[in-house]
Amino acid sequence: MLQLEKGKYFGIQNKAIHLDNLIITDTEYTHDKVDWHTHQNPYFTFLLTGSMQETNKKESYECSAGTLLFHNWQDAHCNIKHPGYTRGFHIELEQDFFDKYQLPLSQMEGSLKLYNPVFKLLFRSMYMETKYTAGIELLSIRESLFKVLGMLVNEKHRETARQPAWVKKIKEVLNGSDIFVLSWDTLASIAQVHPVHLSRCFPKYFNTTVGDYLKKLRIEQAAGLLTKADVSLTQVSYECGFADQSHFIRSFKQAVGVTPLQYRKIITAR
Template sequence: MYNVWIVDDEPFILKGLSGIVNWPDLGLVLAGQAENGQDALEQIEAAGAQVDILITDISMPEMDGLTLLEELRRRNPELKAIILSGYNEFEYIKQGMKLGIENYLLKPINLQELRETLIHSVEKLNRARIDRLSQDQVGMLKDNILYRWATGRIGPEQWRLRSEFLGLRLQAPFVAAAIVRAPDREADEAERDELKARIRRSCERFLTLRGAAYLSFLDTSDDTALFLASPSGDADGLAHLTEQLETLGDELRPALGCLPVLALGPLVAGFDRAPDSYRHAHQALEYAMLYPDEPVLVYDRLAGVSGSDYSPTADGDMYARLVLAHDLNRLAKQIEADFEAFSAMERMSPVRLRHGALEMVMQMKKLLKETPTGHPVFQTYHETVGRILGSASLEQLKELVRAMAAAISDALSEREERNPIVRQILQELEAACHKEYSLKTLAQAYRVHPVYLGQLFQKETGQSFSDYLNRLRIDRAIVLMRTTKMKMQEISEAVGYWDAAHFYKHFKKYVGVAPAQYRKMQGGASGAS
């Protein structure tokens, strides 16, 4: 937002302009008003404010508008000025031109002309700001604006202003959105950043060499999103884009070691409807769970796949018997068989497949009716439900169900009474997991050897001390993310991580996604970051 100051010795001009212009809609803030140049200068200096746009009368007592403009230009050379006057005074106009004014408006003021002048002034200020940014910063700004527009997070007027000065528009009769997702693999943050940058560069190089009109951006899932132009909106146009993406996938395969996941939204008439295609492309992307070998997931081909009103169900009694018998091998085979059967059902969709997985874990949870509600297995259950709802692959769904079965089996076979030392330590951790703990300090407090305490803890809980503490802290973090608007750094510190990178690492390890992505998937407290 840029600061505007209005200076005019006619009070009705000040009052009229302040109320009739929608300043925020133009990306502006009305920072102040004054009835002469001297008062304005004193107010600006007292406030320590920067004036970006000055709207000033020329003829005023104490200090005229051109003198005020000269004074303010010394403080901010990029200041934009709009001169007001009751007369078409040629000498004043010449002086104003030398000072680089944006417009010379005669009273009574034409509001449409004033608004257009303000819009152009904002565009110039934006361009100057862009010119000062590095290429990387400009790229990040473009990504942010495109993503906000594609997901409905920016108003029409703000989008119009920003898209014009950043060149974020496709002049094409028809447009379709495409998503390019990297294969899921174990990698640290630096490797992931390099991978997504390489995919994007490859996509842009591929499309540029073929003379295609496009725009690209990285979304919050680190996918490369593309808006692709097409001269026709019929089946031939869609087939051409599909073929382009298939060739792109083949070119990306050697660098990735496998095909990326590609999804294509429907062709829409005009660039202004591109967000609709983007939304449908994301819906098509989910079908990678059912069609992992499909080179391009085309929304128009998948839209009619789902439609039945049922959710698949598993044999709850069989699951109960296998869990009670602690026969996890047979249970894993049964889970595999059930998912195979679900996937082969007619008109199956990713949403219904997730519902089938939920049904499996809900059937097994019934076995915990004798287990105290404070037991960690219930937290694991709630966490697993959240991860199932946000799962992106069939293998992930299988693993979540298998892991839940193992957790319930462990809870059922757990001894009722723990070693008294371990029980006291667990109570202490439950009460204050944010404090600094180590086996060494706890061993001193309970007068046992650290190695023995570690072995005892592992035996009683089935986890190492550090794994148990980290898991407990992450569970607490999940609760805060769901129930508060605390920022991630605040949550990190509240549960015992003073290093945000350490928190990110452990959260990703135990939950499977980054903290911000998890909060978004859960639809948790909004506005926090």
């Protein structure tokens, strides 16, 4: 089976940044189909635009813009790219990154599809850093990676432990398509727990509060809509449930690091 060398992906590499034990790339996917392969190092893929089908030894799933994946180095997978322009942002971590910072790579084996908007917005912010930051160190990228990896390790610990039944119910609802009509009482009713208990325990399993989670989901949806040139900023703001456009712009910049208009210009550039 083919194993790709570090920093190599199938497609056209638009940009590559080598930082000690990190390799950061922006790649346009040009192959309609990619056969089974592995990579030399573990890495994250954040799908910036387009869509594809990802298959590993355990499962197959559809990936659209905004999908975040983690692949360990030994994880074999294959891909089918759907028609259209498709681009991915990769952060590859060499083994000495895990050794240096004493991170347990063994606890993140296999392929993971990450749904939490906290993770996704950190990757959107890191991508913006590669576009705007001139300093080669890009310290904020390392800081964001530490946050992601720390939360991932905690999630793996929680998954191996016994989780309350309401956690699975809430995850299914939050990963659905109708999250913007959810109320606090509705979530508590779905979880079948007291609202106070939900408020107190939610951060333990979702890495943030209920309110912040829902806010980040709205920003994630907005980021996806911003890739569509025919959708105005006003329409994006309205469809994602923001009170007004100024609130939308302020919230988006705080989460991603740039304004919605700046983000649209960068993400749609070819």
